[in-house]
Amino acid sequence: MKKIWFFLTIILTLVFIPNIKVKANSYSFYMAERIDGVYYNMYDPATGRLHYQRGMFFRERTTNAFAYCIEPFRVFFDDSTYTEFNPDKLTVEQKNKISAIAHFGYGYKNHTDPKWYAVAQFLIWQVANPEGDYYFTSYLNGPRITLFTEEIKEINKLVNDYFSLPAIANKDYYIVDGSNLVITDENMLIDNFSTLASNVKIENNQVIISNSKIGNNEIYFERKENTYNKPIIFYQSATSQNLVDTGDIPNVKFKINLHVDTTSVNIIKVDKDTKKLIPSGDASLDGAIYELYDANMKKIATITIKDNRAYLKNLNYGTYYLKEIKAGQGYTVNNELIKFNISYDNKDVNLTVLNEVIKSKIKISKKYGSNDNFLPEENITFNIYDKDNKLVKTIVTSVDGVVEVILPYGKYTLKQVNTTDGYTINDPVEFEVLDGKEINFEFKDYKIEVPDTKTNFIKRLILFFIYILC
Amino acid sequence: MLKVTFRITLTFVIILFLLTVVRINDNENVIPKFIINKLDNIQDKIMLLKEEISHEEKNEIGELIINKIGLAEKLYALGSNENNVNKHVTILKESIFPDEENSIVFIAAHSGTGRLAYFKDLNKLKEEDEIILKYKDKKYYYKVESVWEEAKNGFIEVTKENAKQLILTTCSPTNEELQLIVNCIAYKEV
Known part of the structure; x- marks a missing residue:
């Protein structure tokens, strides 16, 4: 008995397994509902034959799913056996495009009117056999008419968009830490995509990226076409025209590379004459004020120099201009417009800015005598001290009794060191270099004769009497 | 007779x-x-x-006014007989008048006693005291910058400064061996 059961099982398995397998890969299609008012003519240049037919759906017998014909000049027979296949006679490009038309045709979003089936079928024929001439007619084998212009345009756009990437795809972008990036897609496609990045928003054809981390960030975008939740299948039959149903086409993906870095601008203030950080005289390099402008000369910041420096952190990439509007005390304003660029390959900019100290020529002329006979006083030494009584310069008059020296902004004391015999040393003179004007000291040591001004009574009396007598 | x-x-x-x-x-x-x-x-x-005979004959050219010591005396032209220390306060010939560049005016007068001792109180002047010199319809205001005495030898030594200057000098009222010098610097003119 057991043996009988065993053989029965073997026989049944051998009988049914092939049938089950055949049934899973076999399909049967039929000519389903007609599409009112739609007639096609299809001219085959290879045979010179003109085919014509009504607009109608092809549907699978079991699932009733619709399908499109991909062999326009071959006859369809109801209930032919179909199997899935890979249409090798079509190029990859043709297969992809036919798939896209099938996807965006009837049943895609609001494409629920049967006309979308007619339009999609029309476009699929054009791709499947581009040699043929396909057109709508007003009735069966009637004259050529133009139909569904807008619908054709829409499906073509959807297909073309599907095969196009946004302009931003696979590009590198560089931003500065703390700044946002807003990218507009010139191809107007980015709204079809989504991203899993939480700091990225896509709206109104723009990608807005904020709070990015320092470093290189890869941001992925994906266009999901999961309207049908099934793949597109091509069907072939030995006795009838081949078909394709609708389904989802592969998702489109791309990424952008976002490079986030820090930037810095170091401004170092230096004395123009000495090229040093130490100011000249009593002047101060600190306190200088700069205005920062962007490339459009729009003021974006005011910067004050402190401890010879100013620092700007994370200034965005771009071109900038720096202009001094106030110099430190004792320095002249530098009117030079300083241009600099910050870019991803020039993130840290060092600027050395110069100020020229206010200077004055000090001219000393030393003479002695009286108006009738003033002589130049040669070899007279003067010491010049700063406000802290520190010796700054020692100068000596020339044979003309003249000596010149240039001093920077500050307070000074001029002290005469020696003198000509018979003359006293002048008192120290304090002076200030304030505005760059020449300062002249003309030391004229007058030595003049004065009358005897002591009242002598006897002399006065004698003169008095002489006066009376006169 | x-x-x-x-x-x-x-x-x-x-x-x-x-x-x-x-x-x-x-x-x-x-x-x-x-x-x-x-x-x-x-x-x-x-x-x-x-x-009273005639002021015009005396070539009057200005006036020296020092309110602090009650002095207001006419000045006479260089070369005039009245520009004499035994008659009036006297402008010394080295003077450069205040309407000229690098002006320095030297004025001497007697100290001691008597009517001619115009500068008998000159030693009472201190720094910042005001002195007015009228000259050619203008008033030059000076301030005393320094007062000193030096050995009396018939000469005085003064350094010209970078301002209109007025030097007043007389014999020291306190020491016959010294000459009193008052150095004044102009600060305004009207």
Whole structure:
């Protein structure tokens, strides 16, 4: 008995397994509902034959799913056996495009009117056999008419968009830490995509990226076409025209590379004459004020120099201009417009800015005598001290009794060191270099004769009497 | 005629008398004060009468005003007979007048006693005291910058400064061996 059961099982398995397998890969299609008012003519240049037919759906017998014909000049027979296949006679490009038309045709979003089936079928024929001439007619084998212009345009756009990437795809972008990036897609496609990045928003054809981390960030975008939740299948039959149903086409993906870095601008203030950080005289390099402008000369910041420096952190990439509007005390304003660029390959900019100290020529002329006979006083030494009584310069008059020296902004004391015999040393003179004007000291040591001004009574009396007598 | 002869004779007698006294003592302090004052009064009255004769002939060019010591004296042109230390305050010939560049005006006058001792109180001037010099319809205002005394040797030594300058000088009222010098700097003109 057991043996009988065993053989029965073997026989049944051998009988049914092939049938089950055949049934899973076999399909049967039929000519389903007609599409009112739609007639096609299809001219085959290879045979010179003109085919014509009504607009109608092809549907699978079991699932009733619709399908499109991909062999326009071959006859369809109801209930032919179909199997899935890979249409090798079509190029990859043709297969992809036919798939896209099938996807965006009837049943895609609001494409629920049967006309979308007619339009999609029309476009699929054009791709499947581009040699043929396909057109709508007003009735069966009637004259050529133009139909569904807008619908054709829409499906073509959807297909073309599907095969196009946004302009931003696979590009590198560089931003500065703390700044946002807003990218507009010139191809107007980015709204079809989504991203899993939480700091990225896509709206109104723009990608807005904020709070990015320092470093290189890869941001992925994906266009999901999961309207049908099934793949597109091509069907072939030995006795009838081949078909394709609708389904989802592969998702489109791309990424952008976002490079986030820090930037810095170091401004170092230096004395123009000495090229040093130490100011000249009593002047101060600190306190200088700069205005920062962007490339459009729009003021974006005011910067004050402190401890010879100013620092700007994370200034965005771009071109900038720096202009001094106030110099430190004792320095002249530098009117030079300083241009600099910050870019991803020039993130840290060092600027050395110069100020020229206010200077004055000090001219000393030393003479002695009286108006009738003033002589130049040669070899007279003067010491010049700063406000802290520190010796700054020692100068000596020339044979003309003249000596010149240039001093920077500050307070000074001029002290005469020696003198000509018979003359006293002048008192120290304090002076200030304030505005760059020449300062002249003309030391004229007058030595003049004065009358005897002591009242002598006897002399006065004698003169008095002489006066009376006169 | 007889009265005139008598006055002249009396005058000479008095002179001889006084010269005798001086020769003996060689010190004018021995002359009684009342005599000095009397003579000064007489001298002043006569001088005033003489001054009324004609100001124009005297070449008056300005006035020196020092309110602090109650001085307001006319200045006379260089070369004028009135520009004499035995008559008035006197402008010394080295002066450069205040309407000129690098002006420095030297003025000397007697100290001591008597009507001619215009600068008898010059030593009372201190720094910042005001002095006015009228010259050619303008008033030049000076401030005392420094006051000093130096050895009396017939010369004074002054350094020209970078401003209009006025130098007042006289014999030191306190020490016959010294010369008093007041250095003033102009600060405005009207």
